[in-house]
Amino acid sequence: MKKLCLSGIIIFVSFLMSGCWDQDLLRNARLVYGEGFDLEENGKLLSTFVIRDAPDSEQSGPKNDIINTVSNTPEESRNKADEEISRLLTTYRNRIVLIGEEMAKQDIYQLLDFFYRDPKSALNAKIAVVKGKAADLLSLKKVGNVLIEEEIDELIKSKEETTTVPKVTIESIFPIMKDPGEDFVVPYLIKSGNRVDVSRAAMFHNHEFTGTLSTNESTMFSLLKGKMGKTAIITQKTNKQQGNKGVYNYLTFNIEKSKPKMKVLIQKNDQIKVRLELKLKVSVLEYPKDYLNEKKVVNRLNKTLTKEITNLVNKTLKKMQKARCDGLGVGRQLIAFHPDVWKKQKKDWEHNYQKVHFVPKVQVEITKKGIIN
């Protein structure tokens, strides 16, 4: 009897106590999949939210809803957007955070604080800078048949694989942003017609957007940083112009293996010298001009490529120094291994960084040539 009574009570109570305080049902939520921030002319913040709605019927796919709000802070803009839509705006499925060029030139940490503070936010969302306005890009809604936020997310991911843009998420830039000795580089998106182009990188210094890297430079940056994706394809001019058979003058290769090494040396008068070693093993993808089984040809090409890549590295580093972007973390090395030098230089590090003397030493070796000679 006692047992029966007890089990009766348990069943009764469990009926009463279904659910809990923290339940968060999907049907009460509107999921934000992408966010964009722009600077308005009056200094306010223009936020764009991409909300994905589940399809009404089996046939039709999910649809996007775009909301723009103007406010003082990102959190305020979220609340404003929430006022304009039914159900609750939730951001824990957020995939991308886009920042308009003008906004990025201000401090971007101020935009990201609430991502870091909120226990439910998706810290693995991708972050990128957009040429022009993020709102314009997101308002495309669809690229081809793919929803805009999915297209951008997937595009960035595939470009990370090809080492075209650096691999970053909101989380991975957090420790770097707060570190005085290092800066970060994020993808730079361009709206081209009705499509999105992901091939460049945006450099930052002290939370501020200071310049862009071209496709090859961005690849070089990732290689120097030791963050190579699966492939890295570069087309390089190897011969002087000959008539109008243009293709003969170029060689396209894929980097199979990349081994960067960075050493920070302190010279007299605290002049900082950075020795960069980059060993590349490449495979030729396209070279119509010569047979590649001849040692002489390969050696000549190795030399030419080494020279060209050295030039490219120099160009990349120069651009980074001009933008004051210490993406390779020279300052970090100083903090860690030469703290006394850092103490002297940290006050004016952004100018001292521009005076850093980089000495790249590149070595390119062709190891594969495909199935023909």
Add this chain to the structure above:
Amino acid sequence: MTIPEKSKISQGQLMFFVIQSQVGVGILSLPNKLQATAKGAGWISSIIAGLVVQVIILILWALCRRFPSDSIFSFLPKITGKFLGNLIGIAYIGYFLFSAGTVLSAFADVAGKWVLQATPRWALLLLTLLTCVYLVKENVRVMARLFVISSLTIIVMVILSLFGYANANYTYVFPIMEAGWVNIIKAANDALFPLIGYEVLLVIYPYVEGNNTGKLKAASLGNMLITLFYTFEVFTSLIIFSPGVMPSVSEPLIYMLKGFSFQIIQRIDLIFLSIWIFIVSTAIVSWLYMATSGLGRLFHRGEHKKAAPYAALIVFILAMIAQNPSITDLFDRMIRIFHYTFVIGLPLILLIFSYLFNKKEGVS
């Protein structure tokens, strides 16, 4: 004191008992605290703390060794006389309950902050305590068995933290001696408190089978494993979060997992937290058991399970009081003083006393 055969535990189980009592809430915020004083050398501090704990374990062991079949509550009267002995015993009970209360309240703080924001505090405390009481009512052997199983979760925690190495930057720990030895030792002092729990030795010593040396080995091995585990976690956090960002991340261990996602699981930090809840509740069980075994001896003729409900009530009230930060801070400071008194000071005095007056089992 006679121990029934069915509550005897083996030395291996003693090791896990020590491990599970030591791992608690402290580990989550430890890297943050150590970095604040010792900078990149935080992991050295945690090793030093482990060594200090080893010395304390030696003291406790030397004391327990003189009374191999008595727990602290029954050998106290033998050393200091009945009245004073029982009085100190009650003080120890107070310390154990207080520790349980602070662990529980810290647990509720973290769970409330990270996962269950809308759940009221009393519900969190109640649910945890009810499960704990359910276990505390059993004998030592049952607890020890569960502790052995739940120690597997520590391995899972280590594996999950390994994911963090994807974003690691080893230069963050350099220059190692930035803070200097003084600060490293200071931080080691901070690291002592997340390691508390080994005083469970005072209570369960008579329940362990085997000779004295074996028991010391088991307890030391347990402490060594935990020190290694803590050092690993501190080091991992130090190389993931730059010195600049560490002050703003109060629970680095969970935070570093937040950004990772797999195909099926999007939030690893939630998985980590649910595993960690298991580990925290075993620590609470251990504290509660220490207190109830004393209460049982003093008031219930040795039946500790009768004391479990009201001991849990006291812990619940303590954890409810410690809601706002100022009281939590006060509790933190108090627990430090208590720890020094009850785990280092008093046992040392008792040990000296028992040597001076030749008090040990069989001699009175």
